[in-house]
Amino acid sequence: SAVISQKPSRDICQRGTSLTIQCQVDSQVTMMFWYRQQPGQSLTLIATANQGSEATYESGFVIDKFPISRPNLTFSTLTVSNMSPEDSSIYLCSVEDPRANEQYFGPGTRLTVT
Amino acid sequence: GQNIDQPTEMTATEGAIVQINCTYQTSGFNGLFWYQQHAGEAPTFLSYNVLDGLEEKGRFSSFLSRSKGYSYLLLKELQMKDSASYLCAVRGGLGDYKLSFGAGTTVTVRA
Numbered sequence: 042s043a044v045i046s047q048k049p050s051r052d053i054c055q056r057g058t059s060l061t062i063q064c065q066v067d068s069q070v071t072m073m074f075w076y077r078q079q080p081g082q083s084l085t086l087i088a089t090a091n092q093g094s095e096a097t098y099e100s101g102f103v104i105d106k107f108p109i110s111r112p113n114l115t116f117s118t119l120t121v122s123n124m125s126p127e128d129s130s131i132y133l134c135s136v137e138d139p140r141a142n143e144q145y146f147g148p149g150t151r152l153t154v155t
Numbered sequence: 156g157q158n159i160d161q162p163t164e165m166t167a168t169e170g171a172i173v174q175i176n177c178t179y180q181t182s183g184f185n186g187l188f189w190y191q192q193h194a195g196e197a198p199t200f201l202s203y204n205v206l207d208g209l210e211e212k213g214r215f216s217s218f219l220s221r222s223k224g225y226s227y228l229l230l231k232e233l234q235m236k237d238s239a240s241y242l243c244a245v246r247g248g249l250g251d252y253k254l255s256f257g258a259g260t261t262v263t264v265r266a
Contacts, residue, residue, distance in 0.1 A: 145200060
């Protein structure tokens, strides 16, 4: 299975600022996703990070708020822009291994906005 | 749209068996996943079903009936460390690798 790391693991940020979260995979993967898990809730897909093209966003999420980069097959970033307390959440990247039909999650980034 | 339902909470005794049901109504179907998530940690992959029937992996088994839009995760010989949230997730149609998650079932194992 792929090994996924995320940086930072946690952060406390002031409202109005932006935070960029990095996701690094130890092998090349085609499919990479960004999810959000708000306190006490399940996971919600933010977007699919596409290598070499713009990310595909789910309903309710927009590029201006959550810009995503995917420069290669092992790395992606998610930026949470102009943060408000409602953005306090755990942000997780995940990768799909189509050959194994398994989708793995990174350790997550716990964000608190004050 | 996607609609995935699972019970909110379940409690069981150490050594017992617990069955977590998941029903789904989705616009497409290309597999169902079960994940385990301990508090403060990322979800860990448990199982994947795409064909009808039972998949067994040690103490954990997962069942799928596509015609009924139904799956269950069976946890046998429960241990205290099995106390966690269990998430049911459905993957959309062919070529669509996105997952839609249920709200999760919190399982508490008591001594």
